[in-house]
Structure formats: structure tokens, C-alpha cells
Amino acid sequence: MLMTRWMLPEMSPLTHILKEYATLESKVRDAIALICLPHCAACRHVCCRPEFCRETLESPFLSLLLAEFPPAIPFQSERGWLTEIGCALTVGRPPVCYEFLCKKIMGRHPQGNHLYAVKVLSHLITHVGKNAAGRRHLVELAGITKLNFTRLRKHLAEANSALGAICRFLASGNIESTSLQILGRILPRPLTNANTPGISQPWQ
Ligand code: SF4
Numbered sequence: 001m002l003m004t005r006w007m008l009p010e011m012s013p014l015t016h017i018l019k020e021y022a023t024l025e026s027k028v029r030d031a032i033a034l035i036c037l038p039h040c041a042a043c044r045h046v047c048c049r050p051e052f053c054r055e056t057l058e059s060p061f062l063s064l065l066l067a068e069f070p071p072a073i074p075f076q077s078e079r080g081w082l083t084e085i086g087c088a089l090t091v092g093r094p095p096v097c098y099e100f101l102c103k104k105i106m107g108r109h110p111q112g113n114h115l116y117a118v119k120v121l122s123h124l125i126t127h128v129g130k131n132a133a134g135r136r137h138l139v140e141l142a143g144i145t146k147l148n149f150t151r152l153r154k155h156l157a158e159a160n161s162a163l164g165a166i167c168r169f170l171a172s173g174n175i176e177s178t179s180l181q182i183l184g185r186i187l188p189r190p191l192t193n194a195n196t197p198g199i200s201q202p203w204q
């Protein structure tokens with residue numbers, strides 16, 4: 001069997017974080033694609049911009065992911081990572097690429113818990129990198145020498161738990177209070193009218 005970097009017996013904390021981050025990002029990417037693809041594929045006002053794409057080149061952490069999971073095409077100054085069939089990056093996309101869901105997409109989801117779950121899903125990758133070194137976000141760091149690995153592991157665990165809760169909810173249509181607590185670690189849930197259809201929520 002071919003031994004890959006991920007299978008080395010002595011995995012450094014950074015290598016471990018990269019592996020876990022990439023695994024989570026792949027799952028989040030696929031879950032968001034299920035929601036967005038029907039809309040994005042038919043969109044005439046594609047919101048991807050080379051200046052957003054560029055963060056993958058400029059962020060040391062995202063650059064590491066890029067090196068481990070190189071895309072099939074190189075960065076192009078006019079289109080960034082965008083191709084005819086979507087983003088060429090399998091992982092290492094700037095977190096904002098997951099965070100931004102346009103009104104066209106958000107407007108297709110029932111308000112209340114359903115919309116809240118989609119919003120949390122879009123924030124999972126951002127959540128992982130919060131306060132990765134002091135108050136700085138993982139992708140904003142100029143270097144990766146002072147990472148708070150304990151906090152990164154905690155955020156990864158929270159994001160994975162939330163992703164599981166979201167997938168269960170979107171598949172079943174039911175969400176338990178324990179799952180809402182898990183989601184609340186990523187984004188606070190509105191205190192009032194959270195499940196009332198037609199009520200505008202502060203996080204919309
Ligand atoms: S997120 Fe919205 S604006 Fe951006 S490409 Fe998709 S449908 Fe178009």
C-alpha cells in the first residue's frame with residue numbers, strides 16, 4: 001500500500017489539523033453544493049471574484065492546503081479559480097466562499113430552524129479558524145508558527161458535531177433541542193420567534 005503523508009506514524013499537530021480541516025471542508029463543500037448548485041449553475045451574476053480567490057494564495061494556512069490538494073488548473077488572473085464547471089479548489093477555499101449565500105438561495109429556505117441550520121452550515125469553516133492565534137483568524141495569520149492547537153481542535157470538534165446535526169435535520173425535518181445547542185456554539189440562535197414562519201430574524 002502506498003503510504004501518504006497523512007499515514008505517517010508521527011503526525012505533527014499542524015499536519016493533523018490540516019487533515020482534519022480538509023476532511024471537514026470537503027463535507028461542508030458537498031453539503032453546500034447540494035443547496036447552491038441548482039441556483040449557481042443557472043446564475044447570470046456569478047459572485048466569484050479573483051480578489052476573493054486570491055486569499056488562498058495569500059494566506060499561509062490556505063497555501064498549505066493548496067500545496068497538499070493542488071487544483072487541476074493554475075490560478076488565472078482574470079478568473080481566479082473559477083472554471084466553466086465551478087470552483088477548481090477542492091479544499092482551501094477562503095471561508096467567505098462558504099459564508100456567502102445570496103438572497104436568491106437564502107430566500108428558498110423556510111424561515112425558522114431550517115434557515116438557521118443553513119446559515120450555521122455556511123459558517124462552519126469560518127468557525128474553525130476563529131482566534132487561531134490570539135484574536136486572529138486562521139486564514140488572516142501572516143505565519144503559522146503560533147497556532148493555538150487546543151482551540152483549533154475544539155473548534156473542529158464543534159463544527160463536526162454541528163455538521164452532523166445539520167445533516168440529520170435536513171434529512172429528517174426534525175431537530176432536537178440538543179442539536180440546537182450544538183448549532184448555537186457556531187452561531188447564536190435568535191431568542192424569540194425562532195420557529196415562527198414569516199418572522200424576520202436578526203441573523204437574516
Ligand atoms: S451564490 Fe447566488 S449570486 Fe453567487 S453564483 Fe450562486 S446564485 Fe449566483
Ligand code: SF4
Binds near residue numbers: 047052087088089097
Ligand atoms: S468559490 Fe472558488 S472561484 Fe469562487 S470566489 Fe471562492 S475560491 Fe474563487
